[in-house]
Amino acid sequence: MTADRKAGQSIGSVFPHLVSQDLPKMVAIKDADFSDVDAVFCCLPHGTTQEIIKGLPKSLKIVDLSADFRLRDISEYEEWYGQAHSAPELQKEVVYGLTEILREEIKGARVVANPGCYPTSVQLPLVPLIKANLIESKNIIIDSKSGVSGAGRGAKEANLYTEIAEGIYSYGVTRHRHVPEIEQGLSDAANSKVTVSFTPHLMPMSRGMQSTIYVELAAGVNFKDLNQQLKLSYEDEEFVVVLEEGAVPRTHNTQGSNFCFINVFPDRIPGRAIIISVIDNLVKGASGQALQNLNLMMGFPENTGLLYQPLFP
Numbered sequence: 001m002t003a004d005r006k007a008g009q010s011i012g013s014v015f016p017h018l019v020s021q022d023l024p025k026m027v028a029i030k031d032a033d034f035s036d037v038d039a040v041f042c043c044l045p046h047g048t049t050q051e052i053i054k055g056l057p058k059s060l061k062i063v064d065l066s067a068d069f070r071l072r073d074i075s076e077y078e079e080w081y082g083q084a085h086s087a088p089e090l091q092k093e094v095v096y097g098l099t100e101i102l103r104e105e106i107k108g109a110r111v112v113a114n115p116g117c118y119p120t121s122v123q124l125p126l127v128p129l130i131k132a133n134l135i136e137s138k139n140i141i142i143d144s145k146s147g148v149s150g151a152g153r154g155a156k157e158a159n160l161y162t163e164i165a166e167g168i169y170s171y172g173v174t175r176h177r178h179v180p181e182i183e184q185g186l187s188d189a190a191n192s193k194v195t196v197s198f199t200p201h202l203m204p205m206s207r208g209m210q211s212t213i214y215v216e217l218a219a220g221v222n223f224k225d226l227n228q229q230l231k232l233s234y235e236d237e238e239f240v241v242v243l244e245e246g247a248v249p250r251t252h253n254t255q256g257s258n259f260c261f262i263n264v265f266p267d268r269i270p271g272r273a274i275i276i277s278v279i280d281n282l283v284k285g286a287s288g289q290a291l292q293n294l295n296l297m298m299g300f301p302e303n304t305g306l307l308y309q310p311l312f313p
């Protein structure tokens with residue numbers, strides 16, 4: 001376990017719920033000994049990750065939780081993240097870690113780019129529907145909401161209790177950095193360029209994420225076809241659950257678990273449908289999906305360490 005400002009501390013002093021774990025103290029990355037390590041989860045801020053991964057032993061399997069390797073197109077990374085990519089060679093061997101969609105590729109990967117939380121909640125419902133030609137790939141509108149933990153644990157004025165409590169606010173309006181990641185995945189599914197309208201919102205809750213997605217149905221399709229297709233696509237999946245008709249997915253029911261709950265509703269406007277998808281941003285949107293990916297890369301049962309039930313079932 002490594003740290004930056006907290007190097008030298010025990011994990012229990014940083015995360016008190018782990019106080020009873022007998023784990024070594026955290027060290028700075030430069031002092032870490034990788035000689036007996038098979039795999040790492042890299043949970044560093046964007047930008048720092050490219051530099052650090054380059055210096056790690058080539059034998060290590062890596063699941064990177066940052067955005068540094070999610071975009072295949074380096075120029076797109078530079079445009080949306082506002083900085084030069086410092087490991088373009090490594091980018092070529094990276095597999096995007098949307099587990100249920102890219103499972104076979106992930107199994108053989110050495111480096112996996114774990115998806116962002118918003119892109120996970122959006123792509124899980126939309127990719128199977130686009131692949132099956134059940135929805136139009138134009139005019140997709142995505143309204144997403146996140147708990148504050150999505151912004152990390154570092155102190156920021158915008159994330160103070162007084163700024164967040166008793167209100168919601170939209171941010172990244174018209175230009176959030178998850179747009180190209182969402183469009184990359186949906187374009188792969190459609191085999192043509194897909195563009196989306198996407199607005200994220202910060203909610204006064206610590207964790208949880210909802211994406212409400214407005215789509216146009218393909219000719220002759222009705223919302224029940226969407227529901228059926230999603231049920232079929234995910235029937236053998238443990239962590240993606242399509243709810244029964246009419247049931248509204250709630251972030252509460254995902255808290256602390258690796259589940260993604262999805263449902264499809266008919267819009268009042270003929271020819272349109274509304275899809276709701278919920279995850280825990282810290283689990284399916286981050287560490288849970290990362291562990292699911294590493295389990296695949298290591299040949300472990302995919303649900304190892306992930307059998308936590310939601311806190312609010």
Ligand SMILES: NC(=O)C1=CN([C@@H]2O[C@H](COP(=O)(O)OP(=O)(O)OC[C@H]3O[C@@H](n4cnc5c(N)ncnc54)[C@H](OP(=O)(O)O)[C@@H]3O)[C@@H](O)[C@H]2O)C=CC1
Pocket residue numbers: 002003004005006007029042043044045046048065066067115116117149150151152153154281282285286
């Ligand atoms: N929070 C979420 O919901 C999600 C986060 N992610 C991504 O996962 C990554 C980690 O996120 P999160 O845990 O929320 O972020 P935090 O800000 O809470 O944690 C960042 C971690 O990186 C360490 N760190 C910071 N700068 C450096 C550096 N220069 N060198 C070495 N270590 C450093 C910090 O150590 P210390 O505390 O000791 O300074 C800390 O452990 C980010 O890339 C984030 O975008 C992905 C999906 C969802």
Ligand SMILES: CC(=O)N[C@@H](CCC(=O)OP(=O)(O)O)C(=O)O
Pocket residue numbers: 065066067115116117118146147148149150151152200202281285
């Ligand atoms: C609430 C909040 O600030 N959320 C983060 C997204 C967190 C995440 O999952 O994605 P990354 O790994 O790309 O950081 C944001 O909007 O930048």
